[in-house]
Amino acid sequence: MTLPERALPLADVVTRRLGDEMVLLNLSSGTYFALNEVGARIWELIKEGVPPPQMIQPLLDEFETDALVLEADLGRLLADLQAHGLIGTT
Amino acid sequence: MIRPAERRPSPVDSPNLLALVGLLRGQSIKVHADDMKALMQLAADEGVEAMAAERLTAHQPGSDLESLTRKAALQSMLLEQITREVLAHTQRIGIPALLLKGNAMAHWAYPQPHWRACSDVDILVPSREAAEQLAQALSRAGFERATTSGALVAFELMCTRQLTPDWKVEIDVHWRLSNSALFADRFSFDELMAQAIPIPALGAEARGLGTVHALLHAAIHRASNLMTGMGDRLKWLYDFVALSQHLDPETWLGVASEASQRQLAGLTLSALQAADRRLGLVVPTAVMDSLERSAATEAIDHARLDDWQYMEALTWHSLPGWGIRLRWAWQRLFPSRDYMAYLYGVDRSYPSLLLERLRRASQKLGR
Numbered sequence: 001m002t003l004p005e006r007a008l009p010l011a012d013v014v015t016r017r018l019g020d021e022m023v024l025l026n027l028s029s030g031t032y033f034a035l036n037e038v039g040a041r042i043w044e045l046i047k048e049g050v051p052p053p054q055m056i057q058p059l060l061d062e063f064e065t066d067a068l069v070l071e072a073d074l075g076r077l078l079a080d081l082q083a084h085g086l087i088g089t090t
Numbered sequence: 091m092i093r094p095a096e097r098r099p100s101p102v103d104s105p106n107l108l109a110l111v112g113l114l115r116g117q118s119i120k121v122h123a124d125d126m127k128a129l130m131q132l133a134a135d136e137g138v139e140a141m142a143a144e145r146l147t148a149h150q151p152g153s154d155l156e157s158l159t160r161k162a163a164l165q166s167m168l169l170e171q172i173t174r175e176v177l178a179h180t181q182r183i184g185i186p187a188l189l190l191k192g193n194a195m196a197h198w199a200y201p202q203p204h205w206r207a208c209s210d211v212d213i214l215v216p217s218r219e220a221a222e223q224l225a226q227a228l229s230r231a232g233f234e235r236a237t238t239s240g241a242l243v244a245f246e247l248m249c250t251r252q253l254t255p256d257w258k259v260e261i262d263v264h265w266r267l268s269n270s271a272l273f274a275d276r277f278s279f280d281e282l283m284a285q286a287i288p289i290p291a292l293g294a295e296a297r298g299l300g301t302v303h304a305l306l307h308a309a310i311h312r313a314s315n316l317m318t319g320m321g322d323r324l325k326w327l328y329d330f331v332a333l334s335q336h337l338d339p340e341t342w343l344g345v346a347s348e349a350s351q352r353q354l355a356g357l358t359l360s361a362l363q364a365a366d367r368r369l370g371l372v373v374p375t376a377v378m379d380s381l382e383r384s385a386a387t388e389a390i391d392h393a394r395l396d397d398w399q400y401m402e403a404l405t406w407h408s409l410p411g412w413g414i415r416l417r418w419a420w421q422r423l424f425p426s427r428d429y430m431a432y433l434y435g436v437d438r439s440y441p442s443l444l445l446e447r448l449r450r451a452s453q454k455l456g457r
Binding site for chain 2: 021
């Protein structure tokens with residue numbers, strides 16, 4: 001799966017940290033999403049403006065996982081977030 | 091807004107209440123799976139569901155309460171956005187405003203905003219005219235105007251918006267700190283604004299009551315709740331615990347001094363004692379002693395805050411002159427049809443709603 005070059009949170013998305021989790025809410029659509037610990041970290045990287053291809057290394061440093069698995073999971077998560085109107089990608 | 095309610099059944103210390111209180115006190119409580127539903131229902135009734143769920147999850151992994159926490163967080167996020175929208179309107183029309191009660195405290199006094207359950211936005215503006223201006227601005231922005239009781243009974247205007255299928259959020263625009271005429275004029279808007287604190291989580295311009303005023307307001311709010319028969323919900327008592335985390339010894343003395351100066355020592359003492367009894371709130375002894383001394387000189391007997399006849403009589407006597415007293419009594423006895431329909435949650439004719447009011451009043455008199 002090819003990662004998008006950029007991912008940005010949409011303006012009407014609000015978030016709240018709940019321990020390791022993060023809850024995302026799209027105020028326009030009412031859609032909400034709960035992210036686990038890894039997902040929450042990915043969201044933070046999205047908010048910091050880190051391009052998705054450059055997220056792999058910091059995530060590998062923080063979580064025990066395989067690079068290929070991580071890249072595939074990251075791609076799926078970004079696609080899900082986009083499908084739910086929570087981020088825009090290019 | 092405060093609604094006169096049916097008296098809540100006294101939750102005599104049931105095992106579930108003891109477990110719930112233990113959780114709020116930070117004790118490690120194990121709850122049997124069979125008791126979980128009843129415990130969480132009690133926590134919801136007491137307004138402390140999210141806090142209880144998070145503490146149970148921490149002490150008892152696998153209790154599967156994450157969905158309750160998420161729901162509370164989502165509700166809090168929605169309310170946060172509405173609050174920002176309301177504040178943007180106050181800025182657009184140039185009205186200074188202070189956020190009040192749970193919605194404000196949630197964002198600075200609590201570790202997590204969703205721990206403080208709240209479903210309304212309470213905002214204080216300097217005058218009746220400013221409240222009307224804000225209510226009109228909110229109406230133009232799609233909020234519905236709702237009817238409140240007479241201007242001597244409730245110093246607020248109300249707007250609502252259906253946020254979710256089962257949640258109509260209320261925006262209560264107050265121009266006095268309390269709806270009870272007995273406490274309404276204890277502080278001026280300017281005095282409160284002078285001690286206000288920023289609430290950055292709700293926007294750069296968001297302001298809430300300062301710590302001392304927030305605590306005294308919580309005590310006034312509790313007195314109003316006791317008067318209307320709503321009792322001591324745990325979420326209201328926990329406000330004192332949350333606020334106490336932000337009070338150093340000097341500020342505590344400020345609480346005692348301000349309470350004494352405003353003739354609020356008795357009801358503050360009563361609130362702090364209740365929070366101590368239930369939740370183990372720790373208050374410096376010098377502060378309690380000072381409140382006790384001041385309370386002894388006040389006109390209100392703080393042991394009778396839940397005696398509504400006594401409190402109504404005090405309110406009557408506090409009003410300046412017979413003309414205002416009679417208007418107040420009329421507004422208390424015969425509110426508008428729309429207000430009663432809202433209050434009792436039924437859409438009936440005016441005579442039928444008056445009968446309902448009479449029925450409820452008789453029940454109250456019978457207690």
